[in-house]
Structure formats: C-alpha cells, structure tokens
Amino acid sequence: MTSSGPQKRTLCVGRLYCDLIFGGVPRLPSLGTEIFADGLAIRAGGGAYITAAHLSALGHASSLAALLPNAPFTDLIEDELSHSQINANFCKRQPHGSDPQITVALAVDSDRAFISRKSDSAFADFEARDLIEHEIDHVHIGEVSTLIEHPDLIEIAREASASLSLDCGWDDALDGSAAAPLIAQVDVFLPNEIEAQHLRACGVSEPFAPLTIVKRGPQGATAFKNGETISRAGLRADVIDTTGAGDAFNAGFLSAWLEGKSIGACLDQGNMQGAAAVQVLGGFAREHFGKWASATAAQ
Numbered sequence: 056m057t058s059s060g061p062q063k064r065t066l067c068v069g070r071l072y073c074d075l076i077f078g079g080v081p082r083l084p085s086l087g088t089e090i091f092a093d094g095l096a097i098r099a100g101g102g103a104y105i106t107a108a109h110l111s112a113l114g115h116a117s118s119l120a121a122l123l124p125n126a127p128f129t130d131l132i133e134d135e136l137s138h139s140q141i142n143a144n145f146c147k148r149q150p151h152g153s154d155p156q157i158t159v160a161l162a163v164d165s166d167r168a169f170i171s172r173k174s175d176s177a178f179a180d181f182e183a184r185d186l187i188e189h190e191i192d193h194v195h196i197g198e199v200s201t202l203i204e205h206p207d208l209i210e211i212a213r214e215a216s217a218s219l220s221l222d223c224g225w226d227d228a229l230d231g232s233a234a235a236p237l238i239a240q241v242d243v244f245l246p247n248e249i250e251a252q253h254l255r256a257c258g259v260s261e262p263f264a265p266l267t268i269v270k271r272g273p274q275g276a277t278a279f280k281n282g283e284t285i286s287r288a289g290l291r292a293d294v295i296d297t298t299g300a301g302d303a304f305n306a307g308f309l310s311a312w313l314e315g316k317s318i319g320a321c322l323d324q325g326n327m328q329g330a331a332a333v334q335v336l337g338g339f340a341r342e343h344f345g346k347w348a349s350a351t352a353a354q
Contacts (some may be wrong), residue, residue, distance in 0.1 A: 062115040063313040064190050066145065066217075068208065069103030069197025070177045071121035072158040073128035076100075078296050078336045080161045083168060092161075096296075096336035099135035100158050102222050103197030105299040105338035108139040109306030109328055112339075115313075118189065120145035120178040125155040139339065144189065147179040162296040162336070165273070177201040186215035193217055193313055195305065196241075198224030203233050209240050218242045218313070221264075222305055223250040231257030238263050243312065245270065247301050268308060268322070270301050275326055276308075278318045287322035292330040299338020304329035 079093025111117035223246035244264035275289040307328025311321040
C-alpha cells in the first residue's frame with residue numbers, strides 16, 4: 056500500500072544473492088539421503104535487496120548498493136532489479152572469476168534454512184557526496200557483518216545527513232566486541248528474536264541501539280526505546296515460505312518511521328509487510344504483494 060504523500064529516498068546496502076528457494080520440503084536433508092521439494096523459485100535475494108524491493112513497492116525511490124552475482128545469474132538478477140523498480144546506480148558486477156554469490160533456501164513447515172556462498176566485498180565503495188547527489192534520505196544496512204566490514208558507512212550516512220538503520224542477519228562467527236559499538240550508533244536496529252539471543256551470547260549488551268525492534272515472526276514485534284516497550288501482534292497469513300519476511304518487515308516499519316508515524320503504527324505496517332512476504336516463495340513478488348495489500352486495506 057503506497058502513501059499519497061512524498062516518500063523518502065532510501066538506499067539499501069548489503070550482499071546480493073541469487074536465491075534458489077525450494078518450497079514444500081518435508082524435512083531437512085541428512086547425509087546419504089535425498090529429499091524432494093514441491094516447488095522451486097529462483098529470485099534475487101539478500102536482506103538489502105528484499106528490503107529495497109518492498110520499500111519500492113511502498114512508493115519510495117529505492118536504491119541498492121551491492122555487487123551483482125556473476126554468470127550464470129547476472130541477467131536474471133538484473134531483470135529482478137528492473138521488475139522491482141530499484142535504482143541500480145550503486146551496483147556493480149562481481150570481479151571476473153569470482154564465485155557467484157548464491158543462496159539455497161529450504162522452506163520446511165513455517166521456517167527455513169539456508170546455505171550460502173559469499174565472495175568479494177558486499178558492495179562497491181561510495182562516498183557521502185554520492186548520497187547527496189542522489190538525494191538519499193535514509194541508508195539501511197542489510198546485515199551486521201557488512202557494517203563490521205565497512206564501519207565507514209556510519210560516517211558516510213551522517214555526513215550526508217541521512218538516517219541509518221541496520222538488520223542483524225545470522226553470522227556464526229559474529230564478533231560481539233566489534234559489533235556492539237557499531238550497532239549502538241545506528242538510529243534503528245532490527246534483529247529477529249533468535250538473532251537477538253545470539254547477540255547476547257556474543258556479549259553484546261542491551262539496549263542494543265537507541266531504537267531496537269525485535270521481530271518475533273507470527274507473534275509480531277516489540278520495540279524498545281528509552282526504557283519503554285511497545286509490542287504489536289502479528290497478522291494471520293497462509294505461510295508458504297518465510298524467506299525474507301524479516302526484511303519485508305523492515306521495509307514496512309521504516310516506511311512508516313520515515314513518515315514520522317508512531318512506533319505502534321510502524322510496527323503494524325512492518326507486520327503487514329512481513330505477512331505479505333510469507334505467502335509466496337522468495338522474499339518479494341511485486342504482483343502478489345499488490346493484490347494482498349489491497350485486500351488487507353479493504354478489510
């Protein structure tokens with residue numbers, strides 16, 4: 056559902072993958088056995104892309120900073136970016152000879168598991184003047200690992216007077232001592248419940264950021280700000296695949312937050328966007344989202 060007013064210009068930064076998503080998987084595979092899926096989708100993926108695509112669907116001028124996966128996936132990904140109406144001026148191709156960045160996602164019941172290959176940097180370098188030139192109002196970073204690799208993103212955003220948000224993402228090798236001071240400097244931090252637990256186990260103390268949103272899947276989400284806690288229940292949805300649901304939530308929440316809406320209203324819009332995402336294989340399908348959002352608005 057797009058807003059009738061002018062929308063903030065956003066830039067999402069992070070790793071871009073080609074997602075191979077197997078749906079209707081009966082169980083996770085074990086060594087020496089074979090399983091069969093009921094469905095397959097091949098889509099652009101990665102938290103930054105999925106958030107950017109949903110922000111675009113919500114009416115924002117949405118840009119992405121990422122490296123495009125190498126052949127044989129480049130053309131497919133470029134088509135997806137165009138279909139999602141994302142500005143790719145900040146995107147470049149992976150260096151020749153690098154392994155293409157891909158993710159295999161297995162959708163089992165109401166959850167999913169991933170195996171990914173990442174290579175090279177998450178994105179090509181840019182400066183504050185590039186944000187100013189493209190009139191970027193807000194920068195969203197798709198995963199903590201990208202911010203650890205590029206801590207200068209904070210200074211770049213601030214120099215361009217852009218607000219800053221950060222998703223967590225999963226990283227077995229997360230360095231809590233490196234992550235904590237960076238997370239504390241963003242305006243909005245959006246981990247899910249499992250990621251928040253992982254951060255605590257890595258020694259990152261709370262409150263993580265000035266405004267922290269903990270996503271709880273079908274149970275909704277909770278905001279923590281200045282010692283206050285605000286929660287909103289999730290929406291009922293027919294779950295096909297939860298890949299990218301948290302990234303879709305980010306877009307809904309941030310879209311409302313950038314409009315200056317109350318935290319409760321931001322949580323509601325995040326929950327709606329996440330509920331739309333779980334009803335299709337992959338993190339984003341513009342045609343599906345439009346139909347679902349219209350039906351929800353009419354209720």
